[in-house]
Amino acid sequence: MGAELKTRTAFDVHDALTELAELARTAGAEIAGQTTQKLERPNASTYIGSGKAAELATVCREQNVDTVIFDDELSGAQARNLEAVFECKILDRTQVILDIFAQRARTREGKLQVELAQLQHLLPRLTRYWTHLSRQRGGIGMRGGEGESQLEADRRRLQERIEKLRLELDEVRRQRQTQRQGRQRNQWPLASIVGYTNAGKSTLFNALTRAGVLEEDKLFATLDPTTRRLRLPTNQNVLISDTVGFIRKLPHQLVEAFKATLEEVINTDLLLHVVDVSHPQADAQIEAVNRVLAEIGADDKPVLMVANKADLLPPGEGAHSWRERHPDGVLVSAKTGVGFAELLAALGDALRPIRDFVALAFPHDAAAAMARLHEVGQIVEREYDGEAARFKARIPPHLRAEFAPYIVGER
Numbered sequence: 001m002g003a004e005l006k007t008r009t010a011f012d013v014h015d016a017l018t019e020l021a022e023l024a025r026t027a028g029a030e031i032a033g034q035t036t037q038k039l040e041r042p043n044a045s046t047y048i049g050s051g052k053a054a055e056l057a058t059v060c061r062e063q064n065v066d067t068v069i070f071d072d073e074l075s076g077a078q079a080r081n082l083e084a085v086f087e088c089k090i091l092d093r094t095q096v097i098l099d100i101f102a103q104r105a106r107t108r109e110g111k112l113q114v115e116l117a118q119l120q121h122l123l124p125r126l127t128r129y130w131t132h133l134s135r136q137r138g139g140i141g142m143r144g145g146e147g148e149s150q151l152e153a154d155r156r157r158l159q160e161r162i163e164k165l166r167l168e169l170d171e172v173r174r175q176r177q178t179q180r181q182g183r184q185r186n187q188w189p190l191a192s193i194v195g196y197t198n199a200g201k202s203t204l205f206n207a208l209t210r211a212g213v214l215e216e217d218k219l220f221a222t223l224d225p226t227t228r229r230l231r232l233p234t235n236q237n238v239l240i241s242d243t244v245g246f247i248r249k250l251p252h253q254l255v256e257a258f259k260a261t262l263e264e265v266i267n268t269d270l271l272l273h274v275v276d277v278s279h280p281q282a283d284a285q286i287e288a289v290n291r292v293l294a295e296i297g298a299d300d301k302p303v304l305m306v307a308n309k310a311d312l313l314p315p316g317e318g319a320h321s322w323r324e325r326h327p328d329g330v331l332v333s334a335k336t337g338v339g340f341a342e343l344l345a346a347l348g349d350a351l352r353p354i355r356d357f358v359a360l361a362f363p364h365d366a367a368a369a370m371a372r373l374h375e376v377g378q379i380v381e382r383e384y385d386g387e388a389a390r391f392k393a394r395i396p397p398h399l400r401a402e403f404a405p406y407i408v409g410e411r
Helices: 009-026 050-062 074-086 092-105 108-125 145-182 201-209 252-257 260-266 282-295 315-327 340-354 366-374 399-408
Strands: 003-004 036-038 066-069 089-092 190-195 226-231 237-242 271-274 303-308 356-363 378-383 388-395 407-408
Touching: 003 009, 003 356, 009 036, 009 092, 050 074, 050 388, 066 092, 074 089, 074 108, 089 092, 092 108, 092 252, 190 201, 190 282, 201 226, 201 237, 201 271, 201 303, 271 282, 271 340, 282 356, 303 340, 356 366, 366 388, 366 399, 388 399, 399 407
Parallel strands: 003 036, 066 089, 190 237, 190 271, 271 303
Antiparallel strands: 226 237, 356 388, 356 407, 378 388
16 A cells, blocks of 8 residues: 655656565565555544545455555554554554564574564554553543553563663674674775665675575565675685665664664775666665665765666667766676676776785796785786896785885885
């Protein structure tokens, strides 16, 4: 169920409902139908108009519908009023997303984050759950009652559990920081894959690193982050991290709860923004991802746009149009491998400033040192004539001391 408000076009609402249907299917539902209503503003008690709610309730009873999902977030009062009218379960978009995350969480960290987000969503909706226990009314000296006491007790238990989850996630953050420092000792740059859910991030990640991460044609197929090493053709090692997908109207409490996971994005050297270039709303999805990046404080990171699913584009015009809008981006197909050479070259170029560009001179009998340079460095020029073998190369900063005896200049 969607609402056509003044700020939205019919196309926007239809596209949002199509995505909501995909979310519902991912959560395990079967779709019986969808509808919209034009509204000046949401109704305070039932979100949609009371007449429309009664009309839809009759249709749902005739079709034995057991759940109605609204595309926008409902207040606790709106959800309870709608349940009384429809006589079935009422969910909003946020609850469906939270349910999918709960299904997909595999690690302890993921489960903690999902539970925290669910409790943060539930806490403000506890109001008036217990009014059936509180019948007494009155003035001074007669405030409260059993219902209020039960409500306050539940609130207190929820707040205590939320605080405990936050402490446990703080410990997770500390562990991640220790792991991150261990990786940084190698001085390897980190590139994080971000993008709209179902853009093909995990497929691309697996194709680049052979990591074996779950790939499904479903929203939020991957929830827990994975990091693997990738060796570029320039002999450069880079760490690639696959992260959770983003989506429009991503619940704020999910962003808050998943900050431990999203710290990989905040601390990255480069963002690989993967876009499903075949999707009709690709530009809107890019904007949605950029909004989440801004919310977590990662909007100042260098970005390499990666247009995935190029094999699904119509020949010619589609690719040309995308390249015109994103001249610095790369067009690839994670499924077929098209464009991978260009992607790896772009990765090397984007991360090049992290390496030191030096001139080196080796005695001809320093074969082991020259072999080592070929193994870890990117050779730009070489010359073997004369008394020494001379090279211009880019080397990782942490290996500078190893080659110090042979460095004769810098650029």
